[in-house]
Amino acid sequence: MDYDLELVGVGKIYDNGAPAVIDVNLQVGKGEFVALLGPSGCGKTTTLRMIAGFETITHGDILIRGKRVNDLSPERRPTSMIFQNYALFPHLTVRENAAFGLEVKRLPRAERTSKVDQILDKFSLADIADHRTDRLSGGQRQRLALARGLVTEPQILLLDEPLGALDANLRKAIQAELKLLQRNLGITFVFVTHAQSEALTMSDRIVVMNLGRIEQVSSPYELYTRPSSSFVAQFVGRNTILDGTLRAMRDQEVSVETQFGVFMGQRNAVLSVGGPAKIVIPSEAFDITSKAAGSFDAIAGQYAGNVMSGVIERREVVGHLASLTVELEGGRLVMMEGHVEKFRNESLQPGAKVWVAWKANDATVIAR
Known part of the structure; x- marks a missing residue:
């Protein structure tokens, strides 16, 4: 089987000798929605950042569609990452934020404009394209972050707790929208969260991490009903x-x-x-x-x-x-x-x- 993403013995050890991620092995299929779930400090965000290229790995290999990307910089990887605080530029407009990734990739102006128009329309942001981001609601900011991440047409979208700043009702609504969007686009999503409900509701498979290691990889139903370790039994449900x-x-x-x-x-x-x-x-x-x-x-x-x-x-x-x-x-x-x-x-x-x-x-x- 061909995988969109493979982690082969991936590990990260900090300069002080402390291990952050220990021998992670994972295969993610094309169009799969995979959640990395675990408590703070378990290594899930470090793993996501290594996939994106924002964190170097100490050992192992990261392959995207069979190609080793260990030494590629973030902008040269076929991934896009959405951060917890969205990392929007407050001095830029909605349109300028959405176009940023395309500018980094040096796409011609006409092609950039066409792609940005399409993505803003898809996310119902066209009417506020000239607004600055400090005038946006929480839901609009979240949609803009998704638009900016997807406009570059990545093979894999990486999401680092992107719903953490939303209130409970909006969070639930965005969960449903995000899952529907992923299904319609067919893009592989790797989603980091510490919230069980998000992982169980949205993902096709859940990777539970603890102290830098993978404890269990299962479908949401299997994980909830058939834990395979003491940690998973205590952490989930x-x-x-x-x-x-x-x-x-x-x-x-x-x-x-x-x-x-x-x-x-x-x-x-x-x-x-x-x-x-x-x-x-x-x-x-x-x-x-x-x-x-x-x-x-x-x-x-x-x-x-x-x-x-x-x-x-x-x-x-x-x-x-x-x-x-x-x-x-x-x-x-x-x-x-x-x-x-x-x-x-x-x-x-x-x-x-x-x-x-x-x-x-x-x-x-x-x-x-």
């Missing part, structure tokens, strides 16, 4: 994670002995019987039943033994979503979330004694 020992294994289904009982889940790591393991249960996977409404044996039979005893500590409802916090024996807290209809039983109030259960297929077992 709201999961309950129970430490234990692997007791039995049959194909993908395994059993783990924990302080709360022996539970079943789906294996998503290299494990060995008798070795340490963790069982990860998403907050949405939990079902809850009042002890007055069913016995332990009845619930355990229904959920293949995946049941724990607890007391509801807190109940919260925000719009159509509800969350319950249950305290298990020993003080461990478990959070569960879902539509209000799932928890509408009037007996499910703070202080109620309950059974907490889940289906084996909804739980993931990883290495500890």
